Amino acid sequence: MAKFPYNPFDITAGLGAKFIKWLNSLVKDLSDDNQELKARFDEQINSVPQPSEIVDLRINDDGETFTTANNRVANLEKKTLRGSLTNAFGKIFLSVADRLASIEYEVDSRAVNVKRFGARGDGITDDITAIQAAIDFLQNGGTVYFPSGTYNVSQSVKTNDSILLKGFSAKRSILKNIGTGVTVESVGTGINDVKRYQVVKNLTISGTDKSAGGLKLKFSGEYFELKNIRVLDHINGVGIDLPDSFSGTLKNIHVSRSTNSTGIRMYGNNASTGQTTFENVVVAYSKIGIEVGEENNLTANIIDCITFTGCILQHNYSVGMKIGANVRQLKVQTTHFEWQDAAGAIGLLVKGPTAIGGDIDTCWFYQNDTAIQVDYGNNYKFHNLNIQNSKLGIYLTGNSHNNIIGDRVRFANVTEEIRDYSLDNLKITENTIMLNQGYKERDYAIVSNEKPIASMNYTPVEGSTFKLDRGLFSSFKLKTIKFRLKMEISNATAGDQLSIQLYNATNAQTLLEITGTVESDGRLIMTTPLTDFPSEAKWCNIQAKSLTVASRDFTVRKAIIIAEYV
Known part of the structure; x- marks a missing residue:
């Protein structure tokens, strides 16, 4: 062996040789261990495993x-x-489910679980104190989470700015009102205390005949959101009440059994409201399904830009949807109004002075006593409608003005399709009215006026005319169209000879003319023969006049256009 000093990196002597010897020994040990483990695994695979190695x-x-x-x-x-x-x-x-939910919501440092504040959710304990403590804990807003369970509350749950009340699901997280107040209520106090960014999701809000209401957001503005919630059994209270609230969304909502009250109500007594969207909202078994604006409150603020899409109003005892005063620019589309069929019940009612500008498009009205009634409503347009199995289709009262029945309106099994009491001319333009197609008992349409009218189009004196737009018959372009005119006259002079005349306003050509003698009671009913409707006519005039004495006064009580097709 070399004498010291020596090179430490020399693998033939000193530390270098010792390192190489140790490394070779380590490799051999590892190889031996690997062979031992392999043999052990082979033995376990090919023979009976040891009990300590079995997980049952x-x-x-x-x-x-x-x-x-x-x-x-x-x-x-x-x-x-x-x-x-x-x-x-x-x-x-x-x-x-709660384990998963806890993991999900613990990720959000702002979320608080009501059970950690003492709520039980057992359907027995009054959890109002714990729930309110959880909300009040989030002074700067955040999420309050309700795990699966039924949470009894004896007082109103007070929500606030930027608070999100969120359950596991609408079916499994239930707030049950066991008191007499509103179940969930916003604490906004006025126009200078508007609450913002309030959200309620994935909850059922349940009441009784003693509770004052389900959910009330007063002075809630700037993007309030109600989503995936059910509001049930507030027998004498409003299901969802939105006084003086604006700029919000209601989506995937089911309100039922506000039996003696309103399912969803929105009005503006202290603030201009609106800019609110209703999507996939179902309201059933309430006195009034949805009410926007108050009927007789002429001093109310304007409610504008309200949109309903994909909603269902069904089995409501008085009205499916009611539009009141000062509601502007309403749009209702792809919505069902069905089974408002109690005596006098109405699918859609517009009843409020200065209710201006409504677009009712692509909706289905089924089994309503009256499908649509417009009273004190102006500038509404109805198009792409299916009105079926009703006593009265569209009813325009004497207080409505400048309303339009537009394209593709279908009546099926409707006793009286259109009743026009309006002072202004009902405009039926560019229309495809399908008149009871598939129902052999009544293949005709009625446009009628059933009370004495004095207006530019219904003046009850000699030479009076009213306009009939040819669009009424445009759905029958591929069919042969024939029609007749029936007119009821009252308050006329017995024995007078009266004439009714229908002429093409395009070229002043007379199409039909018939005369009759007034009965002793001052009444006369005349019906023209069946005739073809002129294809070139854009619209026609009907004129009623006295042939006995010029300028004799009488009342046109009803004028009916009957269209028949083959």
Whole structure:
């Protein structure tokens, strides 16, 4: 061996040689261990494993043994897996769904779980104190989470600015009102205290005949949102009440059984409101389904730009949807009005002075006593409608003005399609009215006026005319159209000879003329023969006059255009 000093990196002597010897020994040990493990695995695969090496999936954490592992899993699901989770804080007991929900909401540092403030959600305990504490804890806004359960509240839950009340799902997270107030209520106090960014999601809000209402957001503005919620059984209270609230969204909502009140109500007594969208909203079994604006409140603020899309109003006892005073620019589309069929019930009612500008498009009216009634409503347009199985289709009262029945309106099994009491001319333009197609008992349409009228189009003196737009018959371009005119006259002089004449206003050509003698009671009913409607005519005039004495006064009580097709 070389004498010291020597090179430490020389692998033939000194530390270098020792290192090489140690490394070779380590490699050999690793190789021997690997061969031993391989032999062991081979033995386990080819022979019976040792009991200490078996994990029996049939045995749960509590030592219970089941016939199969599948039975163990089924048992856990049946019991909602109320097992034990151990962490640094000890044991907590939660259902599987709540475990997942807790993980989800713990990610958001602002979210608080009402159960951590003492709420039980057992349907027995009054949880109002715990729930309110959770909301009040979030002084700068945040999410309050309701795990699955039924949370009884004896007083109103007060929500505030930027608070999101969120359940696990609308079916499984239930707020139940056991008191006499409103179940959930915003705390806005006035136009200078508007609450913003308020959200309620994934909850059922349940009441009784004693509760004052379900959900009330007063002075809630700038993007309030109600989504995936059910409001049920507030028998004598409003389901969702939105006084003086604006700029919001209601989506996937079901309100039912506000039996003696209104399902959803929106009005503006102290602030101009509106700019609100209703999407996939169902309201049923209430006195009034949805009410926007108040009927007789002429001093109310304007409610503008309200849109309904994909909604359903059904089985409401008085009115499906009611539009009141000062509502401007309303749009209702792809919405069903059905089974408002009690005596006098109405699918859509417009009844409020200065209710101006409505577009009713692509809607279905089925089994309503009256499908549509416009009273004190102006500049409404109805088009792409299916009106079926009703006593009265569209009813325009003497207080409505400048309304239009537009294109593709279909009546099927409707006793009286259109009743026009309006002082101004009903405009029927560019129309495809399908008149009871498929119902052999009544293949005709009625445009009528059933009370004495004095106006530019219905002047009850000699030479009076009113306009009939040819669009009424445009749906029958591929069919042969014939029509007749029936007119009822009253307050005329007995024995007078009266004449009714229908002429083409395009070229002043007379199409029909018939005369009759007034009865002793001052009445006369005349019907023209069936005739072809002129294809070149844009519209026609009807003239009623006395042939006995010039300028004799009488009243045109009803004028009916009957169209028949083959």
